[in-house]
Amino acid sequence: MEDEAPVIYGLEFQARALAAQAGETDQIRFIVGTQSLRQENQVHHIDFDDENNVINKNVFMHREGEMWHISASTVDKSLLTTCYNKTSESKAEMRAALWRLPGDFDDVQSEDQSSHQSLSLVCHLDATDYGDMKSVMWHPTGDNSNVVGLADNHIVVWDIDTSGNSAQMTSSAGLESKGQPKLTCSSWDPHHNCVQIATANDTFIRGWDLRTMQQTYVIENAHGQLVRDVDFNPNKQYYIVSCGDDCKVKFWDIRNVGEPLKVLSDHSHWVWSVRYNRFHDQLVLSSSSDSRVILNNIVSLSSEPYGNLIENDEDDDDDADDRESREASPPQDGVIATYEEHEDSVYTVDWSTADPWVFASLSYDGRLVINRVPRAEKYKILL
Incomplete structure (x- = not known):
């Protein structure tokens, strides 16, 4: 039973900058943004044909600047946001904007790709008063029109009107800590x-209630060095995972933040990205500067x-000894697979929203790799 290459x-x-096209639940698609100081930057809309194991692409110009973060709408597959470095002769600043893809993937691909189209600007997400945009x-769930951004040491909430091509800032909150350390990352709780x-800043992880813009919990010294990423368990309330420059991945229960529930030390350098599988949350991906x-x-x-996975049906054909042996050796936590196709720092990893067994990773040298969960592990979960 060989795995696909x-x-x-x-x-x-x-x-x-990499993100799954979250609003696309039928086709395996990702969005990638480039970083080039000298050339016009590009957004690559990637389609993975899993039957033939090939990648198709559409490329759009992003003339505003090099992209440091990209995210896709959870409800409208044509919408995305970018955080980009806008440079002029006097200064460089990080800004954010909301864009629309020019058309559906197949429609765009049928047109002449020799002259790349540009993304259609919907509106800028203005946070000039709060500093550089981070993400x-x-x-x-897409149930409302709010988007949340990080700007230096502030959380900013906008209400977007895509039909009117506008975004109205509705609330904000700032860190009240010594030195005003900058926010590094955030994750939206899909529960409650x-x-x-x-959010994370320095070595701290903080919870926020968007209704009051007040902190709800703080995990002090969550990592020995800078926290790079956090993600909520999509299926189990109160559980989050974090990673950081101390080379560790840590799991937390936000109701009791004194100690992590589990610590992984599999990476040998900074861990930049960590993601729960949205369907099978025992599957956790991480990527690092160790390539x-x-x-x-x-x-x-x-x-x-x-x-919950053990069959206790009285009609089970297995005899008691077989059942006992299975119950005596439950699945253990541990590494399923290590993927080493990259040769540079892997800044981002994300699961497909259309296929729970497919994921993409992106390294700084511009290499995008699409991989799958090993078949043996997939069948263990399904059977």
């Missing part, structure tokens, strides 16, 4: 009616504990 796609420029998050988010992507099985903290 990884599929590698090379971009012309360096890159660190933008879309509402997890989607009114809470988590590796690691897939872990964390069944002990998942919403599918081993006990």
